[in-house]
Amino acid sequence: MHLNNLITKALNDVRxxxxxxxxxxxxxxxxxxxxxxxxxxxALSARLCANRAEVHGQFALNLAPCPKNCMFCSFAAKNGxxxxxxQISPDDAVQTALAFERNGVNAIYLMATASFDLAEFxxxxxxxxxxxxxxxxxxxxxxxxxxxxxxLLKDAGFNGVYHALRLREGTDSDIAPDARLRSIRAFKxxxxxxxxxxxxxxxxxxxxxxxxxxxxxxxxQPAFSxxxxxISIPGxxxxxxxxxxxxxxxxxxxxxxxxxPHTVIGNCTHxxxxxxxxxxxxxxxxxxxxxxxxxxxxxxxxxxHTVAHCSAIFNEADWQLLEGPSAFFS
Ligand code: SF4
Numbered sequence: 001m002h003l004n005n006l007i008t009k010a011l012n013d014v015r016x017x018x019x020x021x022x023x024x025x026x027x028x029x030x031x032x033x034x035x036x037x038x039x040x041x042x043a044l045s046a047r048l049c050a051n052r053a054e055v056h057g058q059f060a061l062n063l064a065p066c067p068k069n070c071m072f073c074s075f076a077a078k079n080g081x082x083x084x085x086x087q088i089s090p091d092d093a094v095q096t097a098l099a100f101e102r103n104g105v106n107a108i109y110l111m112a113t114a115s116f117d118l119a120e121f122x123x124x125x126x127x128x129x130x131x132x133x134x135x136x137x138x139x140x141x142x143x144x145x146x147x148x149x150x151x152l153l154k155d156a157g158f159n160g161v162y163h164a165l166r167l168r169e170g171t172d173s174d175i176a177p178d179a180r181l182r183s184i185r186a187f188k189x190x191x192x193x194x195x196x197x198x199x200x201x202x203x204x205x206x207x208x209x210x211x212x213x214x215x216x217x218x219x220x221q222p223a224f225s226x227x228x229x230x231i232s233i234p235g236x237x238x239x240x241x242x243x244x245x246x247x248x249x250x251x252x253x254x255x256x257x258x259x260x261p262h263t264v265i266g267n268c269t270h271x272x273x274x275x276x277x278x279x280x281x282x283x284x285x286x287x288x289x290x291x292x293x294x295x296x297x298x299x300x301x302x303x304x305h306t307v308a309h310c311s312a313i314f315n316e317a318d319w320q321l322l323e324g325p326s327a328f329f330s
Contacts, residue, residue: 059110197270
């Protein structure tokens with residue numbers, strides 16, 4: 001396979017095959033060939049969004065041990081990180097959302113653990129929606145839903161959802177992969193725009209597994225795709241498998257950009273980092289409150305990044321920042 005041909009294909013919006021994606025994923029992260037891939041992705045990503053990166057803000061409504069037991073998540077009951085349950089007040093949710101809006105995020109995400117009551121989630125959503133500028137993009141990050149749940153979210157004023165089929169879904173989580181697929185279909189049918197990602201990548205995932213998930217995200221015409229590495233939760237089984245480097249994550253971010261149709265202009269990575277921005281990530285998340293990658297109840301005191309920090313990382317990689325509502329969800 002000739003690397004230049006694959007890059008030319010991708011830049012011309014011709015789909016890469018499974019074998020071609022595996023080949024790109026097989027390049028050593030520190031090789032000059034991989035740096036060519038990063039550069040091509042950065043150029044394509046900038047072209048598709050007029051070099052305007054976005055920072056979205058996410059916060060959790062609740063904190064609770066979650067029975068879905070995704071092994072990579074600090075909320076998973078079996079990980080035993082958080083023992084009790086709590087939730088913020090509707091007014092705290094409004095104030096947190098308003099603070100993100102004041103700080104210039106391009107979209108605001110409300111998150112809850114999978115067992116949080118959806119009707120209650122929607123009540124929070126309605127109140128937040130009522131207090132935000134009408135044009136502010138509001139996104140839900142919730143557990144799997146059927147058609148009725150998807151419509152509730154839409155009626156509550158959400159513009160879209162974040163939802164992903166995670167790597168080794170059903171093996172490293174207690175969620176059947178089909179449930180994730182059905183949810184994505186239901187969200188789209190209800191008129192919600194879906195953002196997704198190749199996540200959470202660990203060192204044990206093969207290039208074939210990654211390629212299949214990259215192609216899965218490409219097939220769903222999401223608001224954004226991208227890639228995120230698994231963050232080790234200390235003391236858990238998955239922590240023993242280790243973490244990939246930011247450079248390897250950036251390689252997967254770049255290849256995802258090259259493999260996804262040009263109609264998808266967003267390319268995320270998490271957690272925010274300079275190498276990711278260099279490699280063509282144009283979406284980072286700022287976070288506050290509980291966070292599934294953190295063991296602190298307030299991630300702003302731990303792993304969470306502020307809006308200003310996310311913006312600064314983008315600026316250091318010569319990105320400009322979009323002002324106003326997300327172009328990815330428009
Ligand atoms: S990722 Fe979501 S569904 Fe899985 S354990 Fe964490 S909160 Fe529950």
